Amino acid sequence: xxxxxxxxxxxxxxxxxxxxxxxxxxxxxxxxxxxxxxxxxxxxxxxxxxxxxxxxxxxxxxxxxxxxxxxxxxxxxxxxxxxxxxxxx
Amino acid sequence: xxxxxxxxxxxxxxxxxxxxxxxxxxxxxxxxxxxxxxxxxxxxxxxxxxxxxxxxxxxxxxxxxxxxxxxxxxxxxxxxxxxxxxxxxxxxxxxxxxxxxxxxxxxxxxxxxxxxxxxxxxxxxxxxxxxxxxxxxxxxxxxxxxxxxxxxxxxxxxxxxxxxxxxxxxxxxxxxxxxxxxxxxxxxxxxxxxxxxxxxxxxxxxxxxxxxxxxxxxxxxxxxxxxxxxxxxxxxxxxxxxxxxxxxxxxxxxxxxxxxxxxxxxxxxxxxxxxxxxxxxxxxxxxxxxxxxxxxxxxxxxxxxxxxxxxxxxxxxxxxxxxxxxxxxxxxxxxxxxxxxxxxxxxxxxxxxxxxxxxxxxxxxxxxxxxxxxxxxxxxxxxxxxxxxxxxxxxxxxxxxxxxxxxxxxxxxxxxxxxxxxxxxxxxxxxxxxxxxxxxxxxxxxxxxxxxxxxxxxxxxxxxxxxxxxxxxxxxxxxxxxxxxxxxxxxxxxxxxxxxxxxxxxxxxxxxxxxxxxxxxxxxxxxxxxxxxxxxxxxxxxxxxxxxxxxxxxxxxxxxxxxxxxxxxxxxxxxxxxxxxxxxxxxxxxxxxxxxxxxxxxxxxxxxxxxxxxxxxxxxxxxxxxxxxx
Numbered sequence: 158x159x160x161x162x163x164x165x166x167x168x169x170x171x172x173x174x175x176x177x178x179x180x181x182x183x184x185x186x187x188x189x190x191x192x193x194x195x196x197x198x199x200x201x202x203x204x205x206x207x208x209x210x211x212x213x214x215x216x217x218x219x220x221x222x223x224x225x226x227x228x229x230x231x232x233x234x235x236x237x238x239x240x241x242x243x244x245x246x
Numbered sequence: 247x248x249x250x251x252x253x254x255x256x257x258x259x260x261x262x263x264x265x266x267x268x269x270x271x272x273x274x275x276x277x278x279x280x281x282x283x284x285x286x287x288x289x290x291x292x293x294x295x296x297x298x299x300x301x302x303x304x305x306x307x308x309x310x311x312x313x314x315x316x317x318x319x320x321x322x323x324x325x326x327x328x329x330x331x332x333x334x335x336x337x338x339x340x341x342x343x344x345x346x347x348x349x350x351x352x353x354x355x356x357x358x359x360x361x362x363x364x365x366x367x368x369x370x371x372x373x374x375x376x377x378x379x380x381x382x383x384x385x386x387x388x389x390x391x392x393x394x395x396x397x398x399x400x401x402x403x404x405x406x407x408x409x410x411x412x413x414x415x416x417x418x419x420x421x422x423x424x425x426x427x428x429x430x431x432x433x434x435x436x437x438x439x440x441x442x443x444x445x446x447x448x449x450x451x452x453x454x455x456x457x458x459x460x461x462x463x464x465x466x467x468x469x470x471x472x473x474x475x476x477x478x479x480x481x482x483x484x485x486x487x488x489x490x491x492x493x494x495x496x497x498x499x500x501x502x503x504x505x506x507x508x509x510x511x512x513x514x515x516x517x518x519x520x521x522x523x524x525x526x527x528x529x530x531x532x533x534x535x536x537x538x539x540x541x542x543x544x545x546x547x548x549x550x551x552x553x554x555x556x557x558x559x560x561x562x563x564x565x566x567x568x569x570x571x572x573x574x575x576x577x578x579x580x581x582x583x584x585x586x587x588x589x590x591x592x593x594x595x596x597x598x599x600x601x602x603x604x605x606x607x608x609x610x611x612x613x614x615x616x617x618x619x620x621x622x623x624x625x626x627x628x629x630x631x632x633x634x635x636x637x638x639x640x641x642x643x644x645x646x647x648x649x650x651x652x653x654x655x656x657x658x659x660x661x662x663x664x665x666x667x668x669x670x671x672x673x674x675x676x677x678x679x680x681x682x683x684x685x686x687x688x689x690x691x692x693x694x695x696x697x698x699x700x701x702x703x704x705x706x707x708x709x710x711x712x713x714x715x716x717x718x719x720x721x722x723x724x725x726x727x728x729x730x731x732x733x734x735x736x737x738x739x740x741x742x743x744x745x746x747x748x749x750x751x752x753x754x755x756x757x758x759x760x761x762x763x764x765x766x767x768x769x770x771x772x773x774x775x776x777x778x779x780x781x782x783x784x785x786x787x788x789x790x791x792x793x794x795x796x797x798x799x800x801x802x803x804x805x806x807x808x809x810x811x812x813x814x815x816x817x818x819x820x821x822x823x824x825x826x827x828x829x830x831x832x833x834x835x836x837x838x839x840x841x842x843x844x845x846x847x848x849x850x851x852x853x854x855x856x857x858x859x860x861x862x863x864x865x866x867x868x869x870x871x872x873x874x875x876x
Contacts, residue, residue: 168598170379173388177334203343204334205370208385211377 159231161220167241171212175242180204182234188224190234201234258493261471263443265488266454268808269463270506271441272499275479275492276414277472278421278429282390283397285360290352298352302359305399309339312395313424320427324459331388331423331452339392344370360400367393384451391422413438415483417475419445423452430460441465441483443490445472458808465490486784504847505789526572526609527803528814530796534822537802538810539575539610541782542602551807552605573609573665575804576730576782577602579653580618589649595656603664610665612730612804613657614709615643615650617671634744639672644681654689661701669707669730674714676721683725707780711735716764719771729772730804733783737761755839756785759832762794762842766833769799780804790846792816797829824853 165171171179183190183202190201192210194217199206201220212218218238222231237243290298317332338344344366351362371386371393398405408428410416416429416439429439442457447466457464463485475481475492482491482502491498527538540551555572579595602611617639643650657668670682686706693700710716711732719729733756738744740761743753755761765781772779780802785791787809795803796817805813828849836842 169381172379172381173334173385174330177330177337180337200343203341204337205341205344205389208382209370209373209377211374211379211382213377213379216378 159222159227161222161231161235163218163220163235163238165212165214165216165218165238168214170214170216171207171210171242173208175237176204176207178242179207179234179237182237183230186222186224186226186230188222188227188230190223190230191221193219193221258491258495258498259474261468261490261492263465263468263471263488263490265464265485266444266447266451266466267441267457267460267462267464268485268806269441269461270486270502271415271463271483272502272506273413273415273440273481275417275443275475275477275481276410277475277477278408278416278418278425280394280418280425283394283401283403285358285362285364285397285400287361288358290356290358292356294358295353295356298359299349301400302348302352302363302396305359305363305396306339306345308399309392309395310336313339316424316427319431320456323427323430324456328456328459331456332427335388335392335423338389339395358400360397363393363396363400367396384447387420387422387447388452391424394422395424410437410439412436413440415440415481416442417472417481418442419472420447421453423456426453426456426460430462441485443468443471443481443483445470461808486788528817530817530820530822530825532821532823534796536796536800536817537575537780538814538817539573539612539780539802539804540807540810541576541804542574542578548602548605555606555609555807572810573606574602574611575780575802577611577613578617579613580616592652592656595653596659599657599660599666600663603660603666607664610667612667612669612707613660614669614671614730615640615653615657617709618642634738640670640678640682641672643670644678644685647685650682650685651689651692654686655693655698658689658693658700658704659698661704662699666701667705667707667728669709669728671709671732672711672735673708673722674712676718676725679708679722679725709735709782710764710768711739711783713740713764716768719768720774723771723775723777726777728778728780729768730780730782731765731768733761733765733781733785736764736783737785740764756783756788757791757794757842757846758839759836759842762798762829763833765795765800766798766829772801773799778802787813789816790843793820793825793846793849794829794832794842796820796822797825797827799826824849 167175180202192199192201192207194210194212197210199210201207210216210218220231220234222228222234224230313332313336317329317336320329320332323329348359348362348366351357351366352359355362357365367389371389374386374389375383377383397403408425410429410432413436418425421429421442421444426442429442432438439462441463442453443464444453444466445468447453451466454464454466463483465483465485465488468490471490479492480494480499482489482494482499484491484502486505491502494502527536529535540555542548542551551574579599599613602613637645643653654668657666660666668686670679673679673682683706690700690702705727707726707728707730708715708722709732710719710729711734713736715722716731716736723729737754737756737758741753741755741758769779778801779799781795781800782804786795786800786803787805789812792813793816803813803817828845832842832845836845
């Protein structure tokens with residue numbers, strides 16, 4: 158099991174487009190993927206789940222990966238958060 | 247299709263909302279009512295489970311097929327960035343975790359499929375609405391769309407009637423993104439949707455985004471307007487001012503028809519020859535160059551502005567790397583403050599400014615320092631009795647040097663990544679400007695001390711939005727590089743009219759001779775010092791104002807991205823010498839806003855500009871022209 162703490166850095170927050178991209182990215186890995194925010198834990202491969210986090214800019218999220226490719230999954234998904242979902246500011 | 251208004255008809259109703267997509271639509275209302283379906287709660291016997299599961303699976307299959315059809319239609323209508331809304335909907339209806347949870351409710355809780363779907367998706371919607379991110383609250387509508395679609399199959403209800411048999415303005419409590427696309431599917435002008443007027447919704451909702459992509463005027467947040475409107479009522483949808491007028495009187499209708507006709511100008515899909523990329527704007531008929539740039543408010547508008555610029559420059563077939571292109575005449579930096587609880591740091595600001603400078607290089611971007619009331623800058627600060635006459639704009643910046651210096655440094659640092667201009671809002675007094683310029687010098691020395699690069703010659707301007715500044719423009723002109731006339735505030739402060747106040751909204755008249763005189767003073771003062779004068783308020787995009795503003799000598803217009811083409815076409819149709827004569831005549835003779843308007847209409851009429859516009863642009867036998875001919 159791998160844990161990572163990430164922050165939402167883009168201005169618009171974790172909205173539909175990045176939520177869809179995260180789910181697509183996560184689906185490429187066999188590992189299970191959960192996101193925890195304020196004690197609320199959702200499956201990171203569920204788009205509606207990721208959307209309901211409604212994470213605004215500055216939110217801190219806990220990512221959990223568990224499975225054969227957990228290291229790579231953790232690396233790639235945290236990177237996507239760090240890049241601000243490839244959005245302006 | 248007749249729009250004659252019955253003299254005995256019902257009284258005029260006006261509703262105020264928020265403009266979600268600009269433009270003006272006039273036509274009959276189509277009241278779109280879809281009852282929200284619900285799944286009823288009752289127990290099923292274990293023997294029914296299999297049947298309910300099968301019904302559920304087939305409903306999901308049908309929903310997928312339909313959404314895919316809508317997605318393709320959207321791709322055709324609005325292109326990929328906007329159509330990705332439906333790709334996300336497709337992912338939602340294929341979300342195995344949610345589908346599994348619904349299956350479990352049927353199997354273990356022994357509930358009918360419709361109830362299981364309703365409860366599960368309603369719970370997800372409640373979570374979305376409870377979240378801290380306002381954008382995601384609006385996404386509950388997308389889930390509603392999926393829920394209603396599934397319930398419709400499960401409850402064997404007929405399809406929603408999203409087809410119209412004549413050009414109509416859609417009036418509804420709410421619309422889903424799919425509704426918006428389906429209404430707009432007709433290629434036939436005689437059954438085309440003219441615009442959307444919605445009780446709910448926000449400007450960042452998916453429906454609003456689609457409406458802008460479709461180029462359909464739309465007004466949202468009209469509260470309960472839809473209750474008072476019936477299919478067939480004559481309505482005016484004013485996406486410029488965010489209003490909906492039902493059963494307008496003849497005079498109002500005529501005014502809007504004229505305005506609409508002027509708006510139609512340049513909206514055609516024919517190649518735009520009126521934009522001259524080499525001068526970053528348009529030329530008048532006699533060849534006088536006038537710069538056109540764009541106003542930028544929200545982060546999401548960056549994409550709109552960029553797309554508009556690419557499409558215009560692309561159609562003009564120019565080498566965008568060599569010629570100056572459409573830049574940004576006004577970037578409202580305060581959206582940082584409005585979206586975040588905390589003050590943005592210098593780094594956060596710099597990242598955005600630098601990105602904008604790079605994206606628009608070699609064109610200029612004009613960053614205006616924060617222009618908001620005090621409550622936005624310092625959390626918990628007291629409420630003012632009269633915020634418009636209070637602690638706002640440059641006044642706050644000067645009182646909070648640390649915030650101001652951080653913003654100045656962030657702007658300066660961005661200036662070496664493109665062409666950046668800076669301006670100060672709400673200047674009323676030369677001492678304020680002197681102090682602001684001193685802080686600018688201080689910010690520059692701080693950067694130099696830290697060996698950070700910046701453009702030392704970065705042009706600095708001020709907003710002219712208070713009558714005092716316009717009257718003393720000659721005092722300010724030697725100290726700055728350009729003026730930017732904010733006509734919205736200038737009009738409010740000159741006429742003592744709050745345009746947000748319904749009781750006096752009709753008194754907000756941008757074409758008031760007093761406002762025009764202040765604009766003239768500003769331009770004359772700028773030109774006497776060899777400086778430029780830009781108009782960045784809404785008046786710049788107002789079709790009737792174009793000839794008089796060109797005549798007054800405006801060097802640059804900064805307008806909403808969607809208005810660039812039509813403005814360029816209007817400028818191109820005007821002779822600058824004739825426009826100057828018109829402006830002089832108006833300043834000399836016009837005594838009221840109505841007289842100003844009348845003079846402009848006569849000017850356009852005499853030169854047959856109105857007819858030429860409608861034939862060249864609106865084209866034969868279209869809806870717009872029929873209205874005009876009446």
